[in-house]
Amino acid sequence: MKHLIAERKMTTEKAEQILNSWKGHAENGNSYNFIQLLLKRNEYIYMNSKGVLKVDINKIKDGELDVI
Numbered sequence: 001m002k003h004l005i006a007e008r009k010m011t012t013e014k015a016e017q018i019l020n021s022w023k024g025h026a027e028n029g030n031s032y033n034f035i036q037l038l039l040k041r042n043e044y045i046y047m048n049s050k051g052v053l054k055v056d057i058n059k060i061k062d063g064e065l066d067v068i
Contacts, residue, residue, distance in 0.1 A: 002044060005060055012055040019045065019053040 001018070004010035026035055039045055044059040 002042070002060060005055065005057070012057050015055045016053060019055070023053050 001010065001015050005012060005015055023035060039047060044056050046054055046056060048054050
């Protein structure tokens with residue numbers, strides 16, 4: 001997903017829609033630790049105060065993430 005965003009083949013809005021759809025399924029499976037691991041390993045993804053997963057486009061540049 002990060003490469004699609006960096007290459008402008010996917011919008012951040014679409015990425016957030018996909019992430020939050022996945023999060024909804026994961027929450028039904030009581031996957032709190034897995035969601036936290038996703039956030040820790042992908043610093044361009046964060047959770048806002050309402051619990052919605054968001055993409056920080058500022059952490060994606062030149063087709064690569066600032067932090068792997």
